[in-house]
Amino acid sequence: MNEENPLSLADICQACICHNLEQLCTRRTDGTLHFHQSPVFPQELSDQLLHKMADEGVLNDSTIGIFRCLEHFRLRRACIQSSCVSPEGFRQTLCLHRLQELDVSRVTGLAVSDVLSSLANSKDCRQGLQRLVLSGLSLLGENAESSQLRFSFLRGLRTLCVAWTELDDAGLEDICTLPSLENLDISGTSISDLTSLLNCQANLRSLTAHGLRNLEMSASRLLSVLSKLEALRHLDLSNDRLVADGDGMVQQLLVQPGVLPALVSLDVSGWRGVSDAAAQAFVESRQGMRFIGLLATGAGASEFFSRTTSVKVAGEANLGQICEALQRYRERECFMREALIHLYSLTSDLDEPQPHVLKLVSMAMQSHPESLHVQLVATACVFNLTTQDLAMGLPLRLLGTVVQQLLTAMRNFPNHEQLQKNCLLALCSDRILQDVPFDRFEAAKLVMTWLSVRENQTLQRMAVAIVSILVSKLTVEETTQLGAEVFIMKQLLSIVQQKASLGVVDPTLKFALSALWNLTDETPTACHHFMQCQGLELYMEVLESYHTESSIQQKVLGLLNNVAEVVELRPELMDEDLVEHVLSLLQGAEVEVGVSYFAGGILAHLCSTGGPPWSLDAELHQAVLDKLHSSILTWSPPEREMVSYRTFQPFYPLLQSSQPPGVQLWSVWAMRLVCSQSANQYGDMLEEEGGIAILQALVLDSSTHTDVRRLAEDILGLLEQRQHHGNQGEEVQ
The missing domain is CATH 1.25.40 (Serine Threonine Protein Phosphatase 5, Tetratricopeptide repeat)
Known part of the structure; x- marks a missing residue:
């Protein structure tokens, strides 16, 4: 399948051109673009680029100007469907080319009269245009008159689509005078009588008349006209209202012997009440039949349609029919x-x-x-x-x-x-x-927007789980953008509050905590919002309430560690009850190393020099430093990956010679932890950020504590054989 293969080089190049037109072009005095310099595009590639610009939504009166340069672009099959082009832009550009095919379906700004009047002024188009698609356009422009709706000058036209326009019987009569017309689509028009088709019966090969709601012909009269179109190979009479075949028109067509002998495909989808027997008889009596449309008719479930391989069926009886x-x-x-x-x-x-x-x-x-x-x-x-x-x-x-x-x-x-x-x-x-x-950023924002106005518990759990994983995959820039949305912080905190008030430990609570943790990773704005939304008070309550739940404690402390990295927010963390509680989690038989690790990170940042001075009791400050140092020496690396980092920038200030040994020790222990899990990934990170030089200086500094030097040497040893690898950084999901 195409989805398993890479995009073609042509597709990639055309997309690149589409999204860099302003850089590749200069503007004419009328505001249209033309390339600074351009090779001569092969005709087929010119057609492809125009179509690609329409598909990418960048085709308009300004950008279409690049195709005015006939020395570099020669269009033959012009497709600008669903773009926005004015009559003037269309006339001054596309009508300069010797077009063989033109698709202006659903173009904003154009009417059928605009297209026809512009084509009429081009001799090449009058003689050479073979295929014209006008689907979904208004018939008349602002100042146009019905007399301008003449198709008969397009003498070479073989295929015409006027579907979903207001074309009436007079318009059809004019169309049917075209000498070479073979394929006609009049679906959804205002036509009430098909008798004019007899004027082109010798050439007409394909007629698509889907959804003709204004048709006033009796079944017998309609069948009389159709029966005379003996050259017809494709007939679509499907009905978009999905109603019963009240006067038996379809049933009569199917059972009438000898009608439309050259037919290859017939579509009667939407006419309820068609019998399997009639549909089968119609197909069997025409050796050339290759397709029949039976969706919403009640027919198609017989063994004959399941058994035949030569005739494709669009229906509902099995997966194959539905896919068709x-x-x-x-x-x-x-x-x-x-x-x-x-x-x-x-x-x-x-x-x-x-x-x-x-x-x-x-x-x-x-x-x-x-x-x-x-x-x-x-x-x-x-x-x-x-x-x-x-x-x-x-x-x-x-x-x-x-x-x-x-x-x-x-x-x-x-x-x-x-x-x-x-x-x-x-x-x-x-x-x-x-x-x-x-686009994970868009997805996260959409899900959070939905979550903010819904309270369904099942959907809430799913939504929070999705957001938690999405946020962990965002870049720092995207996380910063998402963290700037205060409503997201408020909504996630309200979920935590709701669950904590009930004392439950469920996936919704864990996912909400993970999402908040990742949302504040290297995102000072989100950390500020967390504090402004009374997140600290809530998290202190959660730490107290869930003192036996290490998975909850680790997520709470992980976020507070992110907050502690923001220098200007550290004074707000200088709460004696909070510090003493975090201090109690540094070491203990029942405390997991993940909990101790993030508790140590909070305390290391609060005790570090170079930021706001310690504002609590001096004895508590010394106790924190002593216990931080002694506790780290007892930690054993966890068996599973506990954390990953996108950068070591928050760690380098903690390694300065002015820092207390306990603060330095936490930083090098953290760096050794992740380097031991992926020396290649984090070795490259350290090298790019200048971290290796910082570690080497730490080892050579005579004032460095022995415990700190030993761990720093361990890191440098791990990195000696590193290889290049990618990196990412936030909580491991």
């Missing part, structure tokens, strides 16, 4: 929802990963981001398709794309609880949270 529907009906919201509903039922108990199915669901979400109906069912399907075991067998890039679609759904429907629940359930996966590439 998802692939063919991507742009049709009503069919997407219908197919996804059936897909959800079929994927509730999967044994094997289904990457091709997940990709189709992702495409459906991408096509209909504003449709609650599609997003609601699609997010439920995503959960079914990405549960823990299944996720391990799915390509990372595909999962990353799916997660971004989940985040879009959360952002677009913030108040829909079931949809948010679906997204949280899907996100709550180790594979996704740990390995998949996606």
Whole structure:
């Protein structure tokens, strides 16, 4: 699958150009861009770049100007769908080229009349344009008149799509005079009579007439017209209202012998009440049939449609039919929802990963981001398709794309609880949270925003777990941004308060404490917010209440250690009760080394020189220094990894010669701990930050305490054979 392979070099280069246009270009006097210097782009590459700019959302009146330079760009197949281009921008740029194909579907700022009037003024386009897609445009521009809606001058046109425009019978009559017209899409238009199609019956090969709500022809009259289109190979009469075939039009078409003998594909999806027997008879009587659309018709479940391999079926009877529907009906919201509903039922108990199915669901979400109906069912399907075991067998890039679609759904429907629940359930996966590439900063903020207005305990537990892991994966810059959001700090602290008041020890409490710990890691702003939100008072209560829970104590002390690293906040930690309690956790038969380690870190920072002076009792100060030193000598490194660091910057000030030996000792013990676990990773960090030189100076300084020198020598010894490796730093999840 493409998701398992790297992106092509062409894709990477085009994306790079799209997002660096301002740097690569200068502006003309009219504000449009042109490249400083540019090679001659091959025609196909020119088409690809234009399409890529539209896909990336950077195509507008300014950026489209780069294609005015005909010496460097020659467009033949221009696709600018869903971009924002004015009639003037379109006329002054695209109409300069000898276009063979043009797709302006859903372009903001353009009307059908604008496109036609501009094309009419280009001789090359009048003669050479073969394919024109106008789907979703208004018919008339601001000052246009209906007389401007003439298609008949495009003598070379073979394919025309006017779907979801207000085209009427007069417009269809004009279109049907085109001498070379072979493929016509009039879906969702205001057409009431198809009789004009008889004017092009000799050439018409494909007719798409989905969702014609204004059609006023009787079944017999409609079938009479269709029966004369003997060259027709593709016919789509599907219905977007999913209603019964009241006058039996579809059923009559299926059972009428000899009609449309050349047909290769027929789509009657959405017409309920179609019988399997009639559909089967229609297919069997036409040797060339390769596709039939039967979604939401009631037909397609017979053994014949399950057995045949030569005819593809878009339906709901099995996974294959549903996937065919998802692939063919991507742009049709009503069919997407219908197919996804059936897909959800079929994927509730999967044994094997289904990457091709997940990709189709992702495409459906991408096509209909504003449709609650599609997003609601699609997010439920995503959960079914990405549960823990299944996720391990799915390509990372595909999962990353799916997660971004989940985040879009959360952002677009913030108040829909079931949809948010679906997204949280899907996100709550180790594979996704740990390995998949996606915007974790955005995800953390979205989840926290949702959490701040919800009190459902089950969802709260999931949300806090997700945030805890996401925050641990953020960069320092992203953590700083997230920590600047006061509401996040308040919400997490309120969860801790809620759980602590009940005296419970559950995953929600632990995840909330972990999230707060990681949120304050190297983030002074978050530490300030913690203090401003009365976090210190709450944490002192938690330390007292959970004195037998080492996992809780370690998370609490880890955060307070982060606060102690912020020099200006140290005076607020100079509370005698707090200091004495932390001092009691330095050593003891029942105190785990993780608890002692972070307790020691708090005290080391409070006793360090170069910051605010010690403001408590002098005897307590000496007692802290003595016990800090003696306790560290009794610590044994834990068997499992306890902590990781993104930098040693907070440790270097504690190694200065002016620092008390106990303070220096805690710092070198901490550095030796992580270096012994990953000498390569932390050796590179020390070398880059100048830490090795600091340790060497510490060893050579005659005033350095023997215990401190010994540990520093141990670190330098560990690093002698180090190799280059990456690094990360925060609580280990």
